[in-house]
Amino acid sequence: MNGDRVYPDEPAGPFEAPPVSFADREDRDIEVRPYPPAAAGEAGEDEFEALVEMYTEFDPADRAQGIPPSRESDVRSWLETILGDDGYNVVAWDGDTVAGHATLVPDGDAYELAIFVLQAYQGAGIGTNLMEALLGHGAANGVDKVWLTVERWNRAAVGLYKKIGFETSDAESFELEMTTRLVDPA
Numbered sequence: 233m234n235g236d237r238v239y240p241d242e243p244a245g246p247f248e249a250p251p252v253s254f255a256d257r258e259d260r261d262i263e264v265r266p267y268p269p270a271a272a273g274e275a276g277e278d279e280f281e282a283l284v285e286m287y288t289e290f291d292p293a294d295r296a297q298g299i300p301p302s303r304e305s306d307v308r309s310w311l312e313t314i315l316g317d318d319g320y321n322v323v324a325w326d327g328d329t330v331a332g333h334a335t336l337v338p339d340g341d342a343y344e345l346a347i348f349v350l351q352a353y354q355g356a357g358i359g360t361n362l363m364e365a366l367l368g369h370g371a372a373n374g375v376d377k378v379w380l381t382v383e384r385w386n387r388a389a390v391g392l393y394k395k396i397g398f399e400t401s402d403a404e405s406f407e408l409e410m411t412t413r414l415v416d417p418a
Contacts, residue, residue, distance in 0.1 A: 237342065237401055237411060239377050244397025244412045247368035250322050256356035260326050264365040267321040267333075280315075283323065284308060286330035291351045296383055297407075300348060319343070320373060322366045324358050332358050334366040342377035342411075343370065359389075363396055371414040378414065381407045 252264045267283075268276050287300045287307040295302070301310050314335050315321055320343070324332040332349035345366070349359045370378065380398070382389050384406060393410050402409035 237377075237379055237409070239342075239379075239401070239411045239413045240397075240399050241413075243414055245367060245371060245414060247364045247371060247414075249368035249372040250365040252361060252365045252368075254357075254361055256353070256358050256361075258356045260331075260353075260356070262331060262358055262361065263325045264322050264362055265325065266369055267315065267323045279323065280311070282328065282330045283311060283333060286333065286350050287311070287348070289350065290348065294351060296386070297381065299346065314346075320366065320370050320375065322362060322369055324349070324353070324362045326353070332362045334362045336366060336370050336375060336378060339379070342379055343375050345378050345380040359392055360396070363392065367396070367412075367414060374415075376413060376415040377411065379409060379411045381409050383407055 250264045250266050254262055256262050267279060284304065284307055288304050290300055292302060299310070301307050314337055318338045320336040322334050323330055330350070331353040332347070334345065334347040336343035336345055347359060347363055349362065367378065379401070380393065382393065390408065396412070398410040398412045400408050401411045
């Protein structure tokens with residue numbers, strides 16, 4: 233998409249690859265696992281339905297750039313696209329409930345990152361752990377360059393991305409474009 237995108241010289245991380253377990257700030261036991269699950273089949277269908285449920289419960293006020301979609305049929309189509317073979321996905325689980333989802337979607341020689349944490353789980357440290365697990369999963373699978381866009385006013389997200397190692401590469405619109413590198417280019 234953007235051949236002029238600038239990536240940092242130094243790689244971020246290292247990040248631990250999933251599965252990763254931790255207690256969030258609300259003392260909930262959260263596990264971040266890759267999607268699709270290693271043993272797909274019926275378990276995979278259950279996990280897909282749990283993801284659909286999370287996105288249909290998503291607060292419209294927290295949607296950005298038109299995602300996630302709001303109608304269930306659109307959520308299903310969108311998920312089938314981003315959960316495809318070429319991307320990488322991780323899901324944060326609170327028991328059988330999806331607390332959050334992060335994805336790396338292929339875009340030329342890089343990957344676009346998107347992350348979503350259900351409102352009831354925001355502010356508890358899940359987003360940080362979810363992103364670190366996603367970047368660990370990506371790095372373990374050879375992903376080097378990652379980029380994202382974020383609305384300028386979303387200070388919490390911008391702060392999270394900077395803390396993890398993203399740098400602003402384009403600030404000329406109402407959105408910031410941020411990039412990171414997972415592998416040392418040398």
